[in-house]
Amino acid sequence: MKDVTLKHRRAGFALDAEFDLHGARVTALFGPSGAGKSTIIAAIAGLLRPDRGRITIAGETVFDSQSGISVPPRARRIGVMFQDLRLFPHLSVEANLFYGWRRAASRPPRETADEVVELLGLSQLLKRKPQVLSGGERSRVALGRALLMGPRALLLDEPLASLDAARKAEILPYLERIVRETRIPMLYVSHALDEIARLADHIVLLNHGRVVAEGPVFDVTSRLDLFAGTQLIPGTVLPASVLRHDEALGLSEIVAGGEVLVVPRVAQSPGGEIRIRIDAEDIMLSLSRLDAVSANNVLPAFIADIRESGAHADVQLQVAGARLVARITRRSLQRLGLSPGQPVFAVIKSVTVGGREG
Amino acid sequence: MGGILTAAEWQALLLSLRVALAAVVFDLPFAFAAALLLARCRFPGKWLVDGFIHLPLVLPPVALGYLLLISLGTRAPLGAFLLANFGIRFVFSWTGAALASAILTFPFQVRAIRLSLESQEAGLSEAAGTLGAGPLDRLFTLHLPLAAPGILAGVITAFAACLGEFGAIITFVSNIPGETRTIPLAIYTAIQSPGGETAAARLAAISILLALAGLVLADTAGRRARASIGR
Numbered sequence: 001m002k003d004v005t006l007k008h009r010r011a012g013f014a015l016d017a018e019f020d021l022h023g024a025r026v027t028a029l030f031g032p033s034g035a036g037k038s039t040i041i042a043a044i045a046g047l048l049r050p051d052r053g054r055i056t057i058a059g060e061t062v063f064d065s066q067s068g069i070s071v072p073p074r075a076r077r078i079g080v081m082f083q084d085l086r087l088f089p090h091l092s093v094e095a096n097l098f099y100g101w102r103r104a105a106s107r108p109p110r111e112t113a114d115e116v117v118e119l120l121g122l123s124q125l126l127k128r129k130p131q132v133l134s135g136g137e138r139s140r141v142a143l144g145r146a147l148l149m150g151p152r153a154l155l156l157d158e159p160l161a162s163l164d165a166a167r168k169a170e171i172l173p174y175l176e177r178i179v180r181e182t183r184i185p186m187l188y189v190s191h192a193l194d195e196i197a198r199l200a201d202h203i204v205l206l207n208h209g210r211v212v213a214e215g216p217v218f219d220v221t222s223r224l225d226l227f228a229g230t231q232l233i234p235g236t237v238l239p240a241s242v243l244r245h246d247e248a249l250g251l252s253e254i255v256a257g258g259e260v261l262v263v264p265r266v267a268q269s270p271g272g273e274i275r276i277r278i279d280a281e282d283i284m285l286s287l288s289r290l291d292a293v294s295a296n297n298v299l300p301a302f303i304a305d306i307r308e309s310g311a312h313a314d315v316q317l318q319v320a321g322a323r324l325v326a327r328i329t330r331r332s333l334q335r336l337g338l339s340p341g342q343p344v345f346a347v348i349k350s351v352t353v354g355g356r357e358g
Numbered sequence: 359m360g361g362i363l364t365a366a367e368w369q370a371l372l373l374s375l376r377v378a379l380a381a382v383v384f385d386l387p388f389a390f391a392a393a394l395l396l397a398r399c400r401f402p403g404k405w406l407v408d409g410f411i412h413l414p415l416v417l418p419p420v421a422l423g424y425l426l427l428i429s430l431g432t433r434a435p436l437g438a439f440l441l442a443n444f445g446i447r448f449v450f451s452w453t454g455a456a457l458a459s460a461i462l463t464f465p466f467q468v469r470a471i472r473l474s475l476e477s478q479e480a481g482l483s484e485a486a487g488t489l490g491a492g493p494l495d496r497l498f499t500l501h502l503p504l505a506a507p508g509i510l511a512g513v514i515t516a517f518a519a520c521l522g523e524f525g526a527i528i529t530f531v532s533n534i535p536g537e538t539r540t541i542p543l544a545i546y547t548a549i550q551s552p553g554g555e556t557a558a559a560r561l562a563a564i565s566i567l568l569a570l571a572g573l574v575l576a577d578t579a580g581r582r583a584r585a586s587i588g589r
Binding site: 045046047072073074075076077078079080082084086088089090099100103104129130131145146149 | 488491499
C-alpha cells in the first residue's frame with residue numbers, strides 16, 4: 001500500500017490520488033493550479049478530513065478512514081510552510097520561530113535550533129515583528145518555524161509562489177541548504193519546474209485530482225506524455241559532474257548524459273556533482289551540424305518520440321546516455337519533415353545549472 | 359481638593375470614573391466569553407442568546423433600574439440573601455450604580471470583541487495547530503492577543519457609555535451625594551435647584567471634556583493596539 005492514499009469529493013472537484021513519500025527525500029507534488037496539490041497538503045497536515053484514505057508519515061499512520069484513525073494536527077508533528085506563510089503578527093520573529101519548538105516534546109536542542117536560525121540568516125532579526133520584514137525574510141521565518149518544531153516530515157506548500165524572481169533566487173539556496181543538512185522527508189508543492197529541478201528527488205505529477213506520473217526526477221522530466229494535458233512547459237533535469245574550468249573565458253565543462261556541455265563557470269570544483277536543467281523551449285533542432293552558430297552546445301541525437309498538441313510539438317531526443325525534450329512549432333516539424341528514429345542535432349541555447357548535488 | 363473644581367464637582371467626577379471603571383472591569387471576562395461563544399460556536403437557540411445579550415441596547419434604562427430594584431432590594435429574596443450571606447448590598451450604594459452600568463453597557467463590549475474575533479484569519483489558528491498548540495493554548499497565545507484592539511475598543515466605548523448612565527442609576531440606587539450621584543445625576547440635581555444653571559453648565563462642560571479626553575485616548579490606544587498586531 002502507498003504511503004498516501006486519498007479520496008475526497010467536493011462540488012466540482014474529485015481527488016483520487018495515491019503515492020509514496022520515499023523516506024528521507026524530497027518529493028515534489030507537481031501540477032497545474034487546481035490539480036489537488038493543496039488539498040493533499042491539508043489532508044496530510046490534518047487540516048482537512050478526506051472522505052476516504054490512509055496517510056502514513058515516517059512509519060506512523062496519522063489517518064486511516066477504515067480503522068477510524070485521525071490524529072489531530074497538533075499531535076502529527078508535521079511541519080507546514082504555508083503558501084501565505086501565516087506568521088503570527090503580534091509575536092516577534094523569535095517568538096514566531098520558537099512557537100512550535102516550545103511546544104514540541106521531541107524538539108531539537110536549543111543550540112541546534114540557534115544554528116538553524118543562523119543558517120537561515122535570521123539571527124539579526126529576532127526582535128522584529130514579521131510585518132516589518134521583507135518578503136524573503138518572512139519566508140525564511142516561516143521555514144524556520146516549521147523546522148524548529150522538530151518535524152517528522154515537512155510540507156512546503158508553494159513556498160516561493162508569492163515571491164518575485166529576485167526573492168525566489170534569495171530563498172532557493174536556503175531551501176537547498178536545508179535539504180542538504182537535514183534528513184527530514186519533505187513534500188514540496190509547486191507548479192514551477194525550476195524549483196523542482198533544483199530540489200526534488202522524486203516527482204509526483206498531478207492533474208485533475210489524479211496522479212498522472214510518479215518517479216525519480218531525472219526520469220519523469222524527460223517523458224512526453226506527462227505535460228500534454230497541462231499548461232506546464234517541459235524541461236529535462238539531468239545529473240552532471242564538473243570536468244574542468246576554463247578560467248580565461250569564465251566557463252566550465254561538465255559531463256551530462258555522456259556528453260560534454262559548456263556552461264558558465266560553476267562554483268563546484270572538478271569532479272563535483274551538480275544538477276542541470278534544460279528547458280524544452282531552449283533546444284532548437286537542426287538537420288545538419290551547425291558550426292557557425294553562437295550556441296556552445298550542439299549535440300547529435302536521435303528522435304525517440306514526437307507528441308503534437310496545439311501549435312507546438314514536443315520532441316523527445318535520445319542523446320548519448322540521456323533523453324531530452326525539445327519544444328518546437330508544428331510548422332517547423334513539418335518543414336523539417338521530422339519523424340521518430342531520425343538523426344538530428346540538438347542546439348542547446350541555454351543550460352541552467354544549480355540546485356542540490358546529484 | 360480645590361483649584362478649578364468645587365468639592366461637589368470633584369466628588370461627582372471621581373464617582374463617575376469609579377462606577378464606570380468597576381462596571382467595565384466586571385464586564386470584561388463575561389463579555390469575552392460571550393463574544394467567543396457567539397463568534398466561534400454554533401448551537402441551537404444561538405439567536406436567543408444573541409438577542410438576550412443585546413437586550414440592554416433596546417431596554418429603557420429606567421425599566422432596568424426598576425427590575426434591579428425589585429430583585430436586589432434588601433427586602434427582595436435575592437437581595438436579602440446576598441446581604442445576609444455575603445454582606446453585599448447594591449441599593450443606595452455606588453456598587454449598585456456600577457452593576458446597572460455594567461448590565462447596560464455589556465453589549466458594547468461583546469459586539470466589539472466579537473467583531474475582532476470574527477475578523478481573525480482561520481489560517482493562523484490552523485498554523486498554530488500544526489505547531490502543536492491545543493485549543494486553550496491558541497486562545498491565550500493567539501485569539502486573545504489578536505483581539506486586543508477589539509477588546510480595547512469595546513472597553514472604551516462601554517466606559518464612555520457608563521459615564522452617561524442616568525435612568526437606571528437614579529431608579530435603582532437613588533441620588534445620594536458622594537455615593538450614587540454621578541455627573542449626569544449631579545447635572546439633573548443642579549437643574550432642579552433654583553439658580554443652579556451655572557453649576558449645571560460647569561458639570562456639562564466637565565462631561566464634554568471627559569468625552570473628548572476619552573476620544574483622544576481611544577484613538578491613541580487603538581492605533582497602538584493595532585500596530586502591535588500588525589494592522
